[in-house]
Amino acid sequence: MTNFTSISDVTDLNALIHEGLYVKKHPFADQALGKNKTIGLIFFNSSLRTRLSTQKAAQNLGMNVMIMNVGQDSWGLEMEEGIIMNADKAEHVKEAAAVIGRYCDMIGIRAFAELKDREKDYREQVLTQFQKYAGVPIVNLESATRHPLQSLADCITIEEFKVKRRPKVVLTWLPHFKPLPQAVANSFCEWMNHMDVELVVTHPQGYELAPEFVGHALVTHNQNEAFEGADFIYGKNWSSYTHYGQVLTQDPTWMVTMDKLRLTDNGKFMHCLPVRRNMKVTDEVLDSPQSLVIEQAANREWSAQAVLKTLLHGME
Ligand SMILES: NCCC[C@H](NC(=O)CCC(=O)O)C(=O)O
């Protein structure tokens, strides 16, 4: 593995999940591996988990870590080629990525979808430009269309908590008043399509995800039906892909409640966090033993460590 931008960079998913479970048990076994290696974590958007868990994972491997918030700490970065730079962006990604690549042995990038221009977001301009100009491995810390470090942590969590050989996993849309990216939902589907699970996706009409991510999942607009017999309920809000970036409904009946969880087979609730309580999911669900959200967030450390360890081995 030479980059970690999507599941297509992963050569052996099962081995990567088991690497995550291994480093969870032996967090400091590879302290020499990252000695004198530096990772730069570049954020165009806010973060709690990704920032702290990736920093922690890198430190567990003995790496140095540098973190920068673009726009706040650094110059605004221009991504377009051949443009006259007479507006607000003071530096071009051509120089910025090349320079960061000289200071760092690998670079993590977080750059969300802007949700204005679908074609532009799905082209993954920021990630692609960094990959083109940095000259070092790139780690996706949540891009416009994907969040693979989250999806790997989700796979690790399902592997740990499943009680059936082939669990039923349901991705459900949750209500939100703000337009949010499709990245977490896209990525979750993409990774679950590589797992031995029965994948069901449920959302209101107009919230269909891009078919290349949905894969062979069963899609239904009937949330109650989807929940029946489920082992894992994965909640997430996303804005419309077809009516790009729009909030088409905030229907509160899509919120996950204890009554709905009772339709499942003692199903566990998962969410990538941050989550808005009593709008997307009730206190009762989040505070119940059926909620895995804290375990899931804790596994972000091991997901990041498995990825950084594999990339470091690839550089040897
Ligand atoms: N990295 C985890 C999710 C990040 C982002 N959520 C958010 O922006 C939530 C913001 C809010 O609820 O105001 C998303 O959906 O992609």
Ligand SMILES: NC(=O)OP(=O)(O)O
């Ligand atoms: N789940 C997740 O990526 O959280 P942050 O946005 O806080 O990093």
